[in-house]
Amino acid sequence: MTTPPLDPGNWEGLRSDLHRLLDRCVDQMRDANDHPWQAPPADLADRYAIGTGGDVVTRVMDQVLPYHGGNTHPKFWGWVQGSGLPSDFVAGIAAVAMNTNGGGRNHGINEMERAVIDWTRRKMGFGDGASGVLVAGTSQATVISLQAARVRACPGVRADGSNVGLTVYAVDGVHNATRKAVELLGLGHDQLRLIEMRNGAMDLQALQQAITADRVQGLTPLAIVGTAGSVDLGGYDDLNGLADLAAAERVWLHVDGAFGAWTRLADNPWHKLTDGIERADSIALDFHKWMYVGYDCGLALIADETAHRAAFAARPAYLKGATEGVAGGDPWFCDYGIDLSRGNRALKVWCALEMFGEEAFATAITRNCTQAAFMADQVQSHGMTLSAPVVSNICVFTAAPDLPADQQSTLNAKIATHLQLHNATVFSTTDVNGITCLRAAITNHRTRDHHIADAIADVAKTAQLLKGSLG
Numbered sequence: 427m428t429t430p431p432l433d434p435g436n437w438e439g440l441r442s443d444l445h446r447l448l449d450r451c452v453d454q455m456r457d458a459n460d461h462p463w464q465a466p467p468a469d470l471a472d473r474y475a476i477g478t479g480g481d482v483v484t485r486v487m488d489q490v491l492p493y494h495g496g497n498t499h500p501k502f503w504g505w506v507q508g509s510g511l512p513s514d515f516v517a518g519i520a521a522v523a524m525n526t527n528g529g530g531r532n533h534g535i536n537e538m539e540r541a542v543i544d545w546t547r548r549k550m551g552f553g554d555g556a557s558g559v560l561v562a563g564t565s566q567a568t569v570i571s572l573q574a575a576r577v578r579a580c581p582g583v584r585a586d587g588s589n590v591g592l593t594v595y596a597v598d599g600v601h602n603a604t605r606k607a608v609e610l611l612g613l614g615h616d617q618l619r620l621i622e623m624r625n626g627a628m629d630l631q632a633l634q635q636a637i638t639a640d641r642v643q644g645l646t647p648l649a650i651v652g653t654a655g656s657v658d659l660g661g662y663d664d665l666n667g668l669a670d671l672a673a674a675e676r677v678w679l680h681v682d683g684a685f686g687a688w689t690r691l692a693d694n695p696w697h698k699l700t701d702g703i704e705r706a707d708s709i710a711l712d713f714h715k716w717m718y719v720g721y722d723c724g725l726a727l728i729a730d731e732t733a734h735r736a737a738f739a740a741r742p743a744y745l746k747g748a749t750e751g752v753a754g755g756d757p758w759f760c761d762y763g764i765d766l767s768r769g770n771r772a773l774k775v776w777c778a779l780e781m782f783g784e785e786a787f788a789t790a791i792t793r794n795c796t797q798a799a800f801m802a803d804q805v806q807s808h809g810m811t812l813s814a815p816v817v818s819n820i821c822v823f824t825a826a827p828d829l830p831a832d833q834q835s836t837l838n839a840k841i842a843t844h845l846q847l848h849n850a851t852v853f854s855t856t857d858v859n860g861i862t863c864l865r866a867a868i869t870n871h872r873t874r875d876h877h878i879a880d881a882i883a884d885v886a887k888t889a890q891l892l893k894g895s896l897g
């Protein structure tokens with residue numbers, strides 16, 4: 427019998443190579459502290475050129491594993507990136523053997539995805555009439571959620587594509603996933619009203635005025651996008667206030683909870699930041715950020731399954747379901763989103779929750795919030811200044827508040843780069859009040875207080891070192 431050309435001639439050889447690879451990968455995750463980000467070498471493109479040849483497993487170990495993005499390291503706090511979990515090994519290996527296409531049909535993935543969505547909807551306080559779909563991330567979940575809003579408001583839009591006069595409202599500083607979604611849905615970002623912030627949240631009075639003004643113009647307010655965990659500062663809109671207003675105005679309330687929705691699992695005072703999220707029509711959130719699960723995995727959660735299906739369900743003849751056999755099964759998740767072919771995202775969330783238990787996540791999320799507050803203390807004790815109060819897990823600060831604004835910006839940006847290159851420490855930057863500041867978003871279950879104390883001491887030292895180079 428001949429071996430199919432894309433299977434190995436020697437399965438036992440592959441098995442032992444994979445054991446070798448698995449050992450290396452487990453070591454790399456266990457010893458994450460020894461594997462910070464490093465700049466990819468200049469010749470990496472040549473090394474990766476297709477057709478270079480050589481033993482793939484050895485090449486992956488030597489030339490691929492070292493050049494990761496750094497977010498598995500305990501001192502990685504740039505942007506908003508999750509740290510990855512050991513349970514991802516279990517899910518990843520099993521997923522390869524199964525090669526599941528989760529778009530539909532009758533197999534275990536449907537029940538598993540349903541279980542993950544059901545757990546999440548209960549944590550978010552949604553009723554059992556809710557539905558959801560696992561997607562690449564919050565960006566895609568935002569498109570799905572706003573499409574459900576659009577079809578509810580304009581039932582004919584799937585046929586005629588008309589969007590005339592629809593407007594969307596969000597706080598000034600909303601993540602640009604909302605802007606992209608508004609563009610993709612054909613509304614145009616001129617129809618996204620950016621409402622000013624008051625006391626760190628969308629100003630409800632200004633929101634009401636904007637909606638009223640649009641109605642006077644003959645426009646149709648479609649949706650309010652609340653933010654639970656703003657990307658720059660980790661701030662929260664008043665979700666109950668938004669829900670009251672959305673109900674009074676009969677507009678859809680969507681919540682961008684990419685990472686911040688997970689304070690639902692945290693202790694107070696952080697838990698109550700998301701009070702009111704249960705009143706939203708939809709939530710976009712990620713497991714790959716503050717649930718630490720490996721990339722990628724986000725969720726669009728919609729309170730009303732009928733509205734959700736109305737926005738997406740449509741099956742051509744070749745995808746017709748059946749009462750039994752492979753074409754059986756219900757639901758088919760292709761009826762809830764954009765993708766027909768879908769990988770097995772549910773398995774990694776399920777493995778994470780079953781391996782560690784919900785309480786471990788609650789503890790880690792709460793600890794990240796206390797760590798951001800600890801970082802703020804460290805910043806101030808080194809004579810540096812917070813750029814905004816710490817609300818949840820994000821700490822933003824400037825290293826040399828005595829300098830003019832433009833020099834602070836230059837210095838903070840240089841410090842971020844220096845620490846990335848020389849101290850295995852990753853802050854990113856953002857602008858607050860016209861100054862580029864250092865920013866840490868702690869969505870990292872490996873971080874300990876000593877990592878924070880060391881990093882802030884390094885920032886202070888590096889500030890002194892680089893000040894002279896400002897000219």
Ligand SMILES: Cc1ncc(COP(=O)(O)O)c(C=O)c1O
Nearest residue numbers: 506563564565601603657684712
């Ligand atoms: C508040 C917020 N919304 C949306 C997004 C986009 O999420 P994703 O990268 O999963 O598409 C992010 C990413 O950092 C975010 O922080």
